[in-house]
Amino acid sequence: MNFETFKSLVRISKEDICRELFLENKNSIKIKKEGVAIKNLVTIFDAALQLSNKKGFFAMSLRDLSAAxxxxxxxxxxYxxxxxxxxxxxxxxxxxxITRVIVDQLKGIDDPWERMKRAIQTHLYLTEVMQSWFYFAYMETKNLKKNEHKLAIEAELFTENIFSEIIEQGINKGVFADVSQELxxxxIKAMLQDWYLKRWKYAGRQVSVDxxxxxxxDFVSAFLLPVNR
Amino acid sequence: MNFETFKSLVRISKEDICRELFLENKNSIKIKKEGVAIKNLVTIFDAALQLSNKKGFFAMSLRDLSAAxxxxxxxxxxYxxxxxxxxxxxxxxxxxxITRVIVDQLKGIDDPWERMKRAIQTHLYLTEVMQSWFYFAYMETKNLKKNEHKLAIEAELFTENIFSEIIEQGINKGVFADVSQELxxxxIKAMLQDWYLKRWKYAGRQVSVDxxxxxxxDFVSAFLLPVNR
DNA sequence: CAAAAAAGAGCGAGCGTTCGTTTTTTATGA
DNA sequence: TCATAAAAAACGAACGCTCGCTCTTTTTTG
Incomplete structure (x- = not known):
């Protein structure tokens, strides 16, 4: 699997994401017409992500957003x-x-190393498609109030746990070296996150997501696969 | 070398850091008495780091800082x-x-793997001693204006380059596997940064810096050292 | 006592938010 | 098909508040 294949298999549209949000937030979104709401939500979110990623959510004013x-x-x-x-x-x-795509992509794969590879690829390709969101989510989590903050931390730990479970499985099957699963x-998560947090650096060096x-x-296999050790 | 040894070898005091800043910023700091200036700079910086790391530099008001x-x-x-x-x-x-300590700690060490270990340790111990600063510097870099932003990026790339050069040296001496130095x-940098960016997680899991x-x-040696491969 | 340090009230600007008005869209009836 | 009325969407001025910053007065220090 490579990025092009991933993109054609997993179609993520901003419109679908905004439609979901529209349907879940009828109390906050006063617009009746779905088409109008979705079109404008996409515009608002795109602009908000761009402005926030440039100067921070708090430093972005609603007048900035209005203009944008x-x-x-x-x-x-x-809205x-x-x-x-x-x-x-x-x-x-x-x-x-994110949760849905990663879980989906691992279905039907039993071999721990194949699962690990697929998980790494999926995570990277998702963050490539939605880089501005991932960057925003990482940078602004601390500004969330209690319950939303909790959910964001849970999501952070959820994907990490996917990797942890793959490692556990690999160790139990004698396929992986006996390493600390958590660490x-x-x-692995840190290196995956570096991709979208420092996109400028990798772009400058012309490193493709593939x-x-x-x-x-390669890096992870050297540590996990006994054949390599 | 472990963290306790590092701390006794490398004494980093907030007072020394603020004294340097005081001497370099006579135009901005209107206080004449060095003792008073330094004492208050330490207080201001501690409070500013704490507040900023909690809510963001922009969201922290000077009234917040005044109260703190x-x-x-x-x-x-x-000031x-x-x-x-x-x-x-x-x-x-x-x-x-940072620059000074890392360069100092690598002096007199020629073996690439020993250099690598020392660089990893030094980076981690420094970030443990100055965690709030490192977190702040990472999170707020994007808010800096042009020249300061450029300096911050350079510092980011400087430490990464230290690792890159050690790897190059190791490859040239036939000690390390032939890997992409930059990546x-x-x-390595990403994993080092994860330590101070997600200090809450590691503290919760009772992982010590050592x-x-x-x-x-261990992780890096699996990839770099041919003995392991 | 003089110099240095600190206090704190108040300024103008910009912020998030509200709400009455205007514009656009849509459905209906002739 | 066209005109009209009602509903929906959008506008934008203004409110109260907080912000960064200034500057005169007060307090502290040596």
């Missing part, structure tokens, strides 16, 4: 009740997609 | 000319220390 979207201040408030709620919605936007999963995936799988 | 330090608004402005300058000073605060150095150092050296 071409919607008035009053119109913006048809969320407060700036804080916008933050929550932005954070929530991608979370269910290894955390280290290059990076290959490198990571 | 016990200094009035007017007194705060004796910096603007909030933006405070950001610059905070970012600059630790940069020279390997970046991966545990983490040992784990990282």
């Amino acid at each position: 979207t071409g919607l008035s201040m009053g119109a913006l408030y048809s 969320f009740n407060s700036k804080e709620e916008l933050l929550d919605m932005l954070q929530r936007q991608g979370r269910t997609v 290894t999963a955390a280290a 290059d990076y995936a290959r490198f990571l799988m | 330090t016990g200094l009035s608004m007017g007194a705060l402005y004796s 910096f000319n603007s909030k933006e300058e405070l950001l610059d000073m905070l970012q600059r605060q630790g940069r020279t220390v 390997t150095a970046a991966a 545990d983490y150092a040992r784990f990282l050296m």
